Amino acid sequence: MRGDLKRSERRIAPNERGIALIGVVVLVVLLMAFAATFAVAVRSDTQMRGVFASSITGFYAAESGLNRGMGEYRNIFLDYNVPSGSDFALRTFTLGERTVSYQMTPRPSNPQQIVIPSGELFSGLNALQYRYTVNSEAENITGAIEARVGAEFLVGYIPLFQFVAFYRNDLEILPGPTMNLMGRVHTNGDLYMNANNQLNIVDNPPVGVFTVQVSAGGDIHRGRKDTSDCRGAVNIDKLEDVVAPFGDLDPKSLPCNGSATRQINDAELSAWQGSVINKIGNIAIPEPDIIEVGTGVFWEKAELRIALRVGAADNLPGPPVVPLPHSIEIQDSGGNRDASATFDLHAFMSDAAWNSANSSYPGTMPAFYTDVPGCDCADGVEDCSNEVVNCYLPALPGSAQRTSGGGSGAYSDIMGTGLGNFDLDYRRGGFYNHREDKWMLLLNLNIADLIQWNDDNGEPFFATADASDGGLVLFLTVDGPQSDVVNNYGVRVFGSADIALPGGIGVTADPTGVTVVSDQAMYVLGDYNRGTVGGGIPRQPSALIGDSVNVMSQRFWRGSANTGCGADCCTGDFCRDGQSVRTLSSSRRDAETTWVNAAFLGGVDTTAVGDYNGGLENYPRFHEDWSGGRALNYQGSFVSLGEPQRVDGDWCGTGGSSTSGCNIYKPPVRNWNFDPAFGDVANLPPLTPRFVYVQQVLFTEDFR
Numbered sequence: 001m002r003g004d005l006k007r008s009e010r011r012i013a014p015n016e017r018g019i020a021l022i023g024v025v026v027l028v029v030l031l032m033a034f035a036a037t038f039a040v041a042v043r044s045d046t047q048m049r050g051v052f053a054s055s056i057t058g059f060y061a062a063e064s065g066l067n068r069g070m071g072e073y074r075n076i077f078l079d080y081n082v083p084s085g086s087d088f089a090l091r092t093f094t095l096g097e098r099t100v101s102y103q104m105t106p107r108p109s110n111p112q113q114i115v116i117p118s119g120e121l122f123s124g125l126n127a128l129q130y131r132y133t134v135n136s137e138a139e140n141i142t143g144a145i146e147a148r149v150g151a152e153f154l155v156g157y158i159p160l161f162q163f164v165a166f167y168r169n170d171l172e173i174l175p176g177p178t179m180n181l182m183g184r185v186h187t188n189g190d191l192y193m194n195a196n197n198q199l200n201i202v203d204n205p206p207v208g209v210f211t212v213q214v215s216a217g218g219d220i221h222r223g224r225k226d227t228s229d230c231r232g233a234v235n236i237d238k239l240e241d242v243v244a245p246f247g248d249l250d251p252k253s254l255p256c257n258g259s260a261t262r263q264i265n266d267a268e269l270s271a272w273q274g275s276v277i278n279k280i281g282n283i284a285i286p287e288p289d290i291i292e293v294g295t296g297v298f299w300e301k302a303e304l305r306i307a308l309r310v311g312a313a314d315n316l317p318g319p320p321v322v323p324l325p326h327s328i329e330i331q332d333s334g335g336n337r338d339a340s341a342t343f344d345l346h347a348f349m350s351d352a353a354w355n356s357a358n359s360s361y362p363g364t365m366p367a368f369y370t371d372v373p374g375c376d377c378a379d380g381v382e383d384c385s386n387e388v389v390n391c392y393l394p395a396l397p398g399s400a401q402r403t404s405g406g407g408s409g410a411y412s413d414i415m416g417t418g419l420g421n422f423d424l425d426y427r428r429g430g431f432y433n434h435r436e437d438k439w440m441l442l443l444n445l446n447i448a449d450l451i452q453w454n455d456d457n458g459e460p461f462f463a464t465a466d467a468s469d470g471g472l473v474l475f476l477t478v479d480g481p482q483s484d485v486v487n488n489y490g491v492r493v494f495g496s497a498d499i500a501l502p503g504g505i506g507v508t509a510d511p512t513g514v515t516v517v518s519d520q521a522m523y524v525l526g527d528y529n530r531g532t533v534g535g536g537i538p539r540q541p542s543a544l545i546g547d548s549v550n551v552m553s554q555r556f557w558r559g560s561a562n563t564g565c566g567a568d569c570c571t572g573d574f575c576r577d578g579q580s581v582r583t584l585s586s587s588r589r590d591a592e593t594t595w596v597n598a599a600f601l602g603g604v605d606t607t608a609v610g611d612y613n614g615g616l617e618n619y620p621r622f623h624e625d626w627s628g629g630r631a632l633n634y635q636g637s638f639v640s641l642g643e644p645q646r647v648d649g650d651w652c653g654t655g656g657s658s659t660s661g662c663n664i665y666k667p668p669v670r671n672w673n674f675d676p677a678f679g680d681v682a683n684l685p686p687l688t689p690r691f692v693y694v695q696q697v698l699f700t701e702d703f704r
Helices: 002-008 014-078 266-272 297-301 339-349 352-358 447-456 577-581
Strands: 091-095 098-106 112-115 126-139 145-159 165-167 171-173 179-182 184-187 191-193 198-202 213-216 220-222 233-237 251-253 304-309 327-330 367-371 427-429 431-433 438-446 472-479 489-494 514-517 521-525 542-545 549-552 594-597 599-601 631-636 638-640 669-674 690-703
Touching (some): 014 091, 014 098, 014 145, 014 690, 165 171, 297 472, 327 339, 327 367, 352 447, 431 577, 438 472, 447 472, 521 542
Parallel strands (some): 165 638, 171 191, 179 198, 304 472, 438 489, 472 514, 542 599
Antiparallel strands (some): 098 126, 126 145, 233 251, 304 327, 367 438
16 A cells, blocks of 8 residues: 555656746736726726716706796796796705706797697686796715706696686585586585586587586585585586587586485596596695785785775865764875875865766765764664664764754765765765674775776876786775774775776777775675676676675665665665665665676685585675575676685575574575686786696706
8 A cells, every 4th residue: 555655646846836836826916906806896886886876966956956946936926926137047055065056047938828738637728828948057065066957847827717616625516596607617625516406517609618627626526515415406518519409518417326425436527528527636826815915916016005094083075074083095005194195085085076977876975984883772782773863973063964764863875876965974884794793894985986087187096008917906905903803894896887997808909907806805786897788888807806705786775776765765765775784574675686797706614514605606795685586697707715814704594584593685596607708818807816837848967
């Protein structure tokens, strides 16, 4: 075995050992080179990862500038402005360790009036659209630009008065008599549809209403909200016309499927082929504070601000020239009395010669206040009878007022023609609001007289043909200690069946129009902007905007139409506004068929379980007995941006008596139509509220 081992041994020559050592060295060198290369690769990959991560962060930072810029422009439009001047300056902000810079640039030909294309939400509506580009870049702490992004985007607004009804909160429609709504209905909340008879949401091609769309930010329900109840017939037009007669959209019934309120699912809604849409989300719309004094857009942009200033003793046009507890004045944007403009206002109020020759209510002062009756009655409470003369404030020395019932201490709220001598008493009384259970302190203004007198006397208040913001904006308010809370204040427009502004709808391509606004309850008395269908002149683009909207008929305790009032009559058979305190059984609370052409914007109560707000059919608040076929012929649009802040009386139903707790009104025949002229932006009332959309159409990016 030892021999075998020896035979297996082999002597290694010196030169072989050298070759082996060289091989080891080469291998080590190769391994070291590989290790070095691997280390470099790892470092390079780490650096690349860091650079990539940094560039991505920079990209998102730059994109945030783009989004911020588009959002700022949307807010400018929501505030009823258009970007200009410094709005196009370079802007910067810090985001983490980066500085973001962005800048907007307008495109030529701004704005463009467009019709929203078919297939898009709200297709067919008119919109004003502006096009802009925005560039944004992110700079890191070393001063290097990491990323640049750019976009082209559209900012447009769609006027809310293009809807027959547009609500911020839940919308409920539950008419008693059959109701036909023509056009588009939208709520940012949930929609509830029900009917005692029929509710029809339809087109009307002969008058220019060619489409229907019912949309809700939330869910759509068939039945009531305040209680689970489903009844009557609800019919909504589909977006198709395949059934004779041709030329209008085909209706489809939305059934109850039982007696309980039910939510309509997507599959069922699809049968309307796009005319009924749910769950579209909230639309960005103005806040209710747009009507606030001092801060609201209507106050800021108004051509004229007239205030009944409570508790500010003043000498109003006389006789008598004596200080009285309240003043009627014009205020500047800061809420201060404008002495020069107020002097002109008082000249307008006391211009007996002009009034006799030109007024829509000759003999009646065109601006006055309806006072709260005094409480000298035997029972000492504020629900005093109208037959008791001393329920009214004492007569003014030397006043030209007329008294009722032979008493010498009463003064009356007379509205009508043929009063004889010009009435220089700017205090009248009183109006009792049964829904609020209060006597109301009202500023009254004859809008038609104001516009005409201003035009005839050198335009001291405003340029009659002013086209800024689409026409004239008049702001009326009651400036008192309770102006910001629930109160008994309000403003009332009257005598304005015809509004003589240049041109008119259907006469000129871009009529002037007038919007009357108040932060308090808004009342419209009698025919307003009635138009040729109502027997007057061409109607103007018009809106009445307030904390709530109240409609009083053409017969509301004025004129010879209110006959048979016996001993309570004033000179010439003109009855007092104080008739309002009577029960509905009194003929003196009977209404008269009335015409109103104006968009409405007002607050609407929110329905709770067991507490119905009256629904869309009771959006306008009534105060008379409209039964017996008397109609409110209305053409316009109903918009609600929230709940009223100045009144809190509940809707308690119709009819009844003072003892039953519901002595408010009996409903009219509701001949209510959307005004198809509002489909043309040029025919919209001044400062029409709108919702704003932002649409990105192009995007570019550049990584560094």
